[in-house]
Amino acid sequence: MSTKISVPPPEEAEERQPRQPEEQRPKNRRRTIGIAAGCVAIVAALAAIAPFTPVMGVKEVTVEGNRTLSADQVRDLAGIAPDTPMGRVDVNDAAHRVASDPWIKTVTVARNWPNTVDVALEEHVAVAYLKQSDGAHLIDRDGKAFLVAEPPAGAVELVGAQADNEQVMADAVDIASSISDEARGEIAVIEVGPFNHVLKTHDGRTIYWGASEDNQNKAYALEAVLQMEGREFNITNPQLVTSK
Secondary structure: OOOOOOOOOOOHHHHHOOOOOOHHHHHHHHHHHHHHHHHHHHHHHHHHHHHHHHHHHHOEEEEOOOOOOOHHHHHHHOOOOOEEEHHHHHHHHHHHHHHHHEEEEEEEEEOOOOOEEEEEEEEOOOOOOEOOOOOEEEOOOOEEEEEEOOOOOOOOOOOOOOOOOOOHHHHEEEEHHHOHHHHHHOEEEOOOOOOOOOEEOOOOOEEEEEEEEHHHHHHHHHHHHHHOOOOOEEOOOOOOEEEO
């Protein structure tokens, strides 16, 4: 006995396979889109939460612009503890704490993602000081007395009977500010006067500066005469320097 099996053509076989109902296909697509959207939402939620967790904690506080204060002193003032979540760092509060130090002129505190906080500051530069009963009043380039403290290297003492004259003092500060840091380090005193300021060096030399005018050219002349032999110099006319 033989058995006969009838095999339908491929086309007919495919047609006989069960097909997904047409109305089911949009549902599957919507399900796939929903799963993808859910994953995106989870990732977004994690990204939003991460800055407020130790995963994105502070690893470094950089300090730029400090001259008198050390970087560690500035970090202590900022008060940002290691591993503080970046999102919880109060940069405004940190800036106010740093600015509380009298040496600080301006300061900016900013997050540098993912793990760094940058502190950029400008300090007052003490170009001169005035001795008073309560100590040495340090004066910056703008003529502001910002601190009573031991004068740092490079600050020039202002002396003379005119030291209580505001305009004369401002002129003397302009002179001190015009002198380079290196040259100012050699000047011990400026004897202030309305029309004739006199500079005394630490080694006893005398430089007649004259009025507080053409100060930049006089500062250049000062650098030259500090390299010359002699005990007295007149740079009231910086184009015609004389010495004794």
